[in-house]
Every structure is written in C-alpha cells, then in structure tokens.
Amino acid sequence: MLYTIISRYKPGGGRKVSSNGRVPNLFIVGAPKCGTTSLFWYLGEHTDIFVSDNKEPNYFIYDSLVKNGAYKTKLKRAVKTRKDYLDLYTEAHNEKYVMDGSIFTYFFEDGLKKLKALSPDYKAVFLLRNPVERFISHYKMCVNLGEIKKPIDAFIDEPYAGMGVNMLELGLYAREIKKTFELLEPERIHIILLDDLKKDIESVLMSLYEFLDIDKALPVNREKIFLKSPGVARNAKLRNAYVNGRFFRLLKKVFRKTPLYKLKNAINRRLYQAAPITPGVRQKLYGYYKDDIGELEKIIGRDLGVWKIYEK
Numbered sequence: 001m002l003y004t005i006i007s008r009y010k011p012g013g014g015r016k017v018s019s020n021g022r023v024p025n026l027f028i029v030g031a032p033k034c035g036t037t038s039l040f041w042y043l044g045e046h047t048d049i050f051v052s053d054n055k056e057p058n059y060f061i062y063d064s065l066v067k068n069g070a071y072k073t074k075l076k077r078a079v080k081t082r083k084d085y086l087d088l089y090t091e092a093h094n095e096k097y098v099m100d101g102s103i104f105t106y107f108f109e110d111g112l113k114k115l116k117a118l119s120p121d122y123k124a125v126f127l128l129r130n131p132v133e134r135f136i137s138h139y140k141m142c143v144n145l146g147e148i149k150k151p152i153d154a155f156i157d158e159p160y161a162g163m164g165v166n167m168l169e170l171g172l173y174a175r176e177i178k179k180t181f182e183l184l185e186p187e188r189i190h191i192i193l194l195d196d197l198k199k200d201i202e203s204v205l206m207s208l209y210e211f212l213d214i215d216k217a218l219p220v221n222r223e224k225i226f227l228k229s230p231g232v233a234r235n236a237k238l239r240n241a242y243v244n245g246r247f248f249r250l251l252k253k254v255f256r257k258t259p260l261y262k263l264k265n266a267i268n269r270r271l272y273q274a275a276p277i278t279p280g281v282r283q284k285l286y287g288y289y290k291d292d293i294g295e296l297e298k299i300i301g302r303d304l305g306v307w308k309i310y311e312k
Helices: 004-008 036-044 062-067 082-087 103-107 109-118 131-144 173-183 194-199 201-212 236-244 246-254 259-271 281-300
Strands: 026-030 049-051 097-100 123-128 189-193
Touching: 026 036, 026 103, 026 109, 026 173, 036 049, 036 097, 036 123, 036 201, 062 109, 103 109, 103 173, 109 173, 123 173, 123 194, 123 201, 131 281, 173 189, 173 281, 189 194, 189 201, 194 201
Parallel strands: 026 097, 026 123, 049 097, 123 189
Antiparallel strands: none
16 A cells, blocks of 8 residues: 555656745754654655655755765755755645755754745754764665775774765764754754654654644554664675665655565665674764763753663
C-alpha cells in the first residue's frame, strides 16, 4: 500500500519554468545523522505540510558551502538562486506549512539570517542525538561515500569531509543553539531528542503538531523507519550501484513510506560489514563533548545522563 506522502510526491519536486512557488515557513535545521530524514518524511505525511523531493536544497548556505570547499557531489543538489529555490515548491497549495529540511543551516550564522529575512513567519525544529553516536554515524557514512580514508581515531584529529565543516563541532549543540537563539526567536524553535522520537513517536509528534498548531491526526504510517548506520561496504562497486543507481534510487523513493522500506536494513547487512571503532574512541569523544552536554542540559531542562555512558 502506498501512503499519502507517495501520492503527493512529484519527481523533481514539481519544478516548473516559473518561480511561483511558496516560500518555505517550516525548517528542520539540525543536526545531521540525528534522524532528520525520518522526521522529514513523517511530517511530510501530514496534509497541512508540503515537502519537496529535494530535502536539503541548502539555499541559505550555498555560498558558505562553496567557500568552505564542500565536495562537488554535495553541491550538486544544492540550490543557488532564489528562483530555483522557490521552484521546488510550485506544487504547494493550501498547506499551512512548506518545509525545507536543510539541516546544516544551523551551523552558519549567515544562513540563519537569510532564512529569517526570506521567511519572517518561520518555525524551526532541532533534532538532537547523543553527539558521540552522531559523530560515529557520520564517520561511517562518509567512509562509505569515499570521503574519509582514515581510521576514526586519526580522523578525530582532522575532522573535515564532505560539506567542508568540522564534523566534531556539529555535535556542540549547546553552542550552536545559543547562537541560534541570538538570531532566531526561541519561541519559534522546537527541540526534539532522537532518544524520545525512537521511544515514543506518537507523543513526540503530538507535541510537535501542537507547536505547529496543526491537526493532531497521526500519519497513516507510524512504523519506525530509523535505519542503522551500515558500516563499511564489503564491495564498493556493488554498494555504489545500489546507492547511486537510478533504478534503486527510484525504488527507495517509491517505497520510502511503506513497510517494504524495512528491507533496506536487511540489504545493508549484506552490503556492509561493521566499521572498526577502536577502543577508547567513545571515551575520547565524550571528553570533547562533556562540557557542552552539561550546558545543553541547562538550556533544555533535561537530564542527559544517558549520553554520558561511554565505552571505557
């Protein structure tokens, strides 16, 4: 069975020659490898929210990505002009929200300023994950993309890949949220922990719907679609065909919101093997994030003790 999001999906995001698309007013702004793709598609099932096929157009930070030396493959789907950006949303009609899932925006001050200038009636969502596990997951992904060749303990000393940003600093949530609160109104920002989303999807969605002031009807599909970090490819050519081949990419888009999407985890087990994480890596990462986690606890009023358990 195909769900609502599939019926609304238009290849290419409904791009047209004109630029009559609506300006997005809902943004998922952070952080990568925190379940943002799952949240994006959950919200995309709601009849009051329109989403484009291009989850991360990165329009507000395009110039910063170029300046920072982001890989060309990362810039390929990024949108440079306002016309091209709005063209992504030409199929939006009466939905209350038009959503942009460009998660890296929170990391760039100029991007946040541009967001507010174009969309003054915005609302934004932060999705946060244990920063140690976030970094490890991000590392595994970049290894499979061929962006990182080093073992993780060596990469920690020079953590740049893909988007041209410091991958360790992406997990300094308290620092980045403080900066964001100076540029955007805190009352327009909703913070979610991935731990909560995985534990109780319904409660998290209900709270988010209340924040957005939209109907609280749950999406048709409430299956958990969080995918485990696959590890290291057993065969690079086979893995690249599966990830980048047009046929497989189309299948994944079509089945994204159906129970068949769960097959992706089974396929991953065949394509990948566990990425080696050397002893002490989690302890070293926790030492880096410890103070920031403490500050984040104060900001969100939550005990994050579960994030403080690491491998000795």
